[in-house]
Amino acid sequence: MNLSTQHFKPRIILLFIFCFAFSTAVVNSQETTPKLMPIPHPKLDHLEKEIFDQLSQGRQTMEKHIANPELDGVNRALAYGKLGHLYHTYDFDDAAEACYYNAALLHPTVYRWNYCMGYILEDKGDMQSALVYYKRARSIQVTSDLVYLVNIRIGDCYKALNQLDNAGYAYELAEEILPEGASILARLGELAFARKEYERAVGYLTLALEKAPGANKLHYPLAMSYRRLGKMDLAKDHLARRGKVGVQPPDPLLDKIAGLKRGFRVYILQGKKAFSAKRYEEALEYFKRAVASNPEDPSGHVNLGTTYVFLKDYDSGRKSLEKALELDPDNLTAHYNMGEFCFYAEEFDKAVHHLGVFIKHTPDDAYAHLMIANAYRMNRQPDEARQHYKKAIELDVSLEHAWVNLSTLFLDYQAYHEAIQILEAGYEKLPHNVMIAHQLARYLAMVPEKKLRNGARAATILEKVIEKHPDYDVLKSMAIAKAEQGDCAQAVSWIEKAIQAARQDSLSEDVINSLNRNMAHFKTAKPCSLP
Missing domain, CATH: 1.25.40 (Serine Threonine Protein Phosphatase 5, Tetratricopeptide repeat)
Structure with a gap:
């Protein structure tokens, strides 16, 4: 879309006047002490020790620096900004806002203080104030990826204010930098839908979904656009696929802030993320940190032990799982994982015990019934194995291994007719x-x-x-x-x-x-x- 530049000249002139006034204020501030915002430091007593120490040390460092009368404005801004990042990390937004405000006031030509202040204000719903700081950030010479990012943020604020032309202008500036970016394609599509430009909306949203197929939130405006165009089959298809996942632009500043997080829960989440991506060595390090952060929480030991097993360090895996059960004898995840561990270690009696504890409290877990059936089968207890295979199938008819392993159980005892009958039944259910x-x-x-x-x-x-x-x-x-x-x-x-x-x-x-x-x-x- 090509918008008239004449339409935006008043805003450009105003921005220039504003920047001039702001720069004049900054010059004058060198002659007089800027009026800084008091920081509403949060109470930290309820936090984990590691986070408590991190935030306490951050505050002490900041106060030490600003108490130094010889420290210039640039370094005073840095002290406030770093503490702002820490508060921002743990969602102490009021304290973070005050720190970012002071940092931007003391050193207004730094992109990150203005950007972070804008982000905090946008997150609080104060779009007009957020725009002031985002525009300051945009006026500072930085790399194109950061300009792309801040233009998207500016467009989002204008869209929230229902100023669609201004939003469109900001989005187009971002599109010029990265025309194939999923984030900007999605926003241009949503904006086109809001403007009732349904053909354009379909084009942008389709491209965005090709780039980011998991962004199922986009299926709704795409479905509604197809409906307005009379393409009801396509509308119905996309409506059925709608969800709540959007697409956000790459944000290196927020990524760095997120990287400051510490504490047990953070390490657990980071470890699980690495584990899911099959980065087991990385997951192991996070789970070690979790255990070090809170050695009395059994879930850290469970995750650590499971990761050791995946890395084939079986002795360490067993010790970690045993520690989890020592801390919490009723921990069902520990029992289940220990049951699987014992099965693959060919300790079938122990596998039956641990899986049995899990099933006692979670009787509707089909896969647990499959696992204990396998253990009973290997332990030469066919009646118990058969019972649990059948229960697994009853709970989840699609559990293919339950059908096949049950047939193999009959085959073990030369009951060939029964083995074939089981598979015939499975084939009828799952052709x-x-x-x-x-x-x-x-x-x-x-x-x-x-x-x-x-x-x-x-x-x-x-x-x-x-x-x-x-x-x-x-x-x-x-x-x-x-x-x-x-x-x-x-x-x-x-x-x-x-x-x-x-x-x-x-x-x-x-x-x-x-x-x-x-x-x-x-x-x-x-x-x-x-x-």
Whole structure:
């Protein structure tokens, strides 16, 4: 959108006059002491010790600096600003506002003091005052990414004030800097929707969602734009996908402020974030800090122990989980994680105990029933295993491992008919599930009880599986199914495909050699089906 520059000349002139007046005030302030804002320091007694110490030390440092009569305005501003960052970090916004105000007053040509003051004011809903500071920040020579950011903030304030033309102008300045940015595309789309420019809204919002598909908040204005354009199917689709997640611009200043956070809960959250991203070494360091920050909280030990296990430091993992249970014998997460740990350590009695404690208090957790069933099965307690597999399926019919493992339990005791029945039931409930379909076809092709074999049906099932999942093991199963039908030539053809797939996946020579042995059997043996 090209707006008339003439329309904005009055604002530019006013801004120049304002900046001149402000700079004059600053010059005069060198002759007289600026009127600083008193800081409403918050009470810290309720905080964790590490945070208490951090904020207390920050305040002491600031007071020491400003008490120095020889300290110039630049460094006095820095002292106030640094304390403002600390207060801002922990949401003591009134104290942070006073610190930023003083920093910006003492050193008005620093971008971050003006930007942070604007952000605090915007967050409090004082858009007019926020605009004053954001515009000061924009007038300061900084990198383009910071100019992009502050123009978005200015546009957001104007939009909140329903000054859509001013918002549009600020957004366009940001667009000139980073036209492909998801944040600016989203805002231009929302602004176009507010202006009833529905075609433009669709264009911007569609691009924004391509850049940031998780920003499900954008589906609503996109749906409403499609509705106004008479495209009801598209409107219905996007309306069903609406949510509350927007898209924010990269903000290096706020990221640095967030990085100042300390304390148990912060370390736990940072550790969980790193763990979810599979950055286990990083997660380990955060959980170590959490434990050091509050060694009496069992959740730190639980997370630390679990991370040790993922890093294959099993001794440390066990010690951390044991410590968690020592601190809180009723901690269900600790019991569950210890149960899984003991299962994989082949300590099945202990696994049953810990998982049993968890299930006693959380009887509707399907995966817990699956895990304890696995432990009972490995402990050679088939009746208990069967009971929990069935409960897992009852709670969550889509739990594919429960179906397959229950069938394998019957197979362990040569109950082949029952094993196939379980998989038939699972296949009926979940006809598109690859794992269940493949296992059923494999049983039908090569179950030891020959009267239960059905190579033709196995092949029919596998044809559908191969469309979705043509890996070497499924191709091998098709070869076995063809061999069971007596079609040795087709069996050889499918096993050759399996060998090719295994090589493409860089599987071990042991796998390749096993497939070659199968092929040799299909080529030479009569009958060609495997015994």
